[in-house]
Amino acid sequence: MTEDPSKRRLGRGLAALIGEIDRPAAQPQEVKVAADGSLPIEFLSPNPHNPRRSFDEEELSELAQSIGKHGIVQPVVVRPAREQGRYEIIAGERRWRASQRAGLVEIPVIIRNVDDRTALELAIVENVQRADLNPIEEAQGYQQLIDEHSYTQADLGQIIGKSRSHVANTLRLLKLPDPIRDMIVNGSLSAGHARTLVTAQDPAALAQRIVEGGLSVRQAEALAQQPANENNVVKATPQRAEKDADTLALEKLLSDVSGLKVVINHKENGGEVRIAYRTLDQLDELCRRLQAS
Known part of the structure; x- marks a missing residue:
């Protein structure tokens, strides 16, 4: 009986497939560092x-x-x-x-x-030294070392060459909500400004006021310390009582004599005299006149 050609082809295909299965898997090519590193x-x-x-x-x-x-x-x-x-x-x-x-x-x-621990250390140290990390990335790197490798804040300070307070202040940024973190990452809000918002009751609203008003860190601190119901209230500037003619005349007389601006604030139980100077020479001249008299 003549063998069916299709069966012969099937047999050869199975044999080839079995051969491929039995053949050892190719090993990854070993890569060597070149002579120039x-x-x-x-x-x-x-x-x-x-x-x-x-x-x-x-x-x-x-x-x-x-x-x-x-x-x-x-x-x-x-x-x-x-x-x-x-x-x-x-x-x-x-x-x-x-x-x-x-x-x-x-x-x-x-x-x-x-x-893994040392690799993460090296990555953080290099990036911090080169100032390549934004404050949020830096804080996340510190937190990762704490969570995965049981570092203390003091340990981190020694490794990266920063003070413990720097590490602590940086980690505080992770307590902020995501919208404020995004503002830190894109550079619209500095880390110093952001730290003042950590304990604020409405940090997002205060962050917006800081950015829109171009406030300094000190101004941001003062704003964050205000009660929540006062944060969005603009306090009216108290109007000063008008000065009488005698006080104004005395201010003019002293200004003419000294050559400097003189302001007198008279109250019921006393008051104060303010003399404004622009240069140290003017201050020296004023001191000389007071000593001579």
Whole structure:
């Protein structure tokens, strides 16, 4: 009996499939650092725990242009990843991103064999030293070290070279609602202004007043300390009582004699005389006249 050709083809297909199943899986290619300390850029991956989350597009484009012309001046710090043949970025993700835009095939690296805790430490330290983190990212990085690796605020201060009070004040920003955090991230509200809102009853409304009024940190502190029902009340400026003719005449006389502006505030049980000067020379002259008399 003649064998069916279709069965022969099916048999060969099954044999080939079984052969593929039995064949050992291909091992990931081992990547070695070149003599000049560089690695193929495709074998680097960003650190999922990097405290830095936002990358300014304009700054990345400018850095990419610089790298395309001059190359990378400072190597990227990496560590071996769990996936064989790959490396995880510890510090320098912005340079890695810009290098991709610049079309680089390889970038210089420094390989560190460190654990998750140390890798996070290094990432935070480098970003804080370079002022690459916005205050919210910095606070989140500190909180991550506290939650995952049992750091104290004093420990963090020693590691990053900041005072314990700086760490504590930075962590306070995480108590603020998301809309205010967004204002800090985009730069419309400074960390100093934001810290004054932590204990405020309506921080969002006060934040808006601070931004719209261009208030200083000290003014923001005073505003935040007011009772809630006074925060949105504009206090009327008390009207000063009109001065009598004798007081006005005396002010003019003293102003003419001294050559300086003199204001007399007379009250029922006394009062005060204010003399305004613009320069130290005017003050010296006033002192000389008072001593001579």
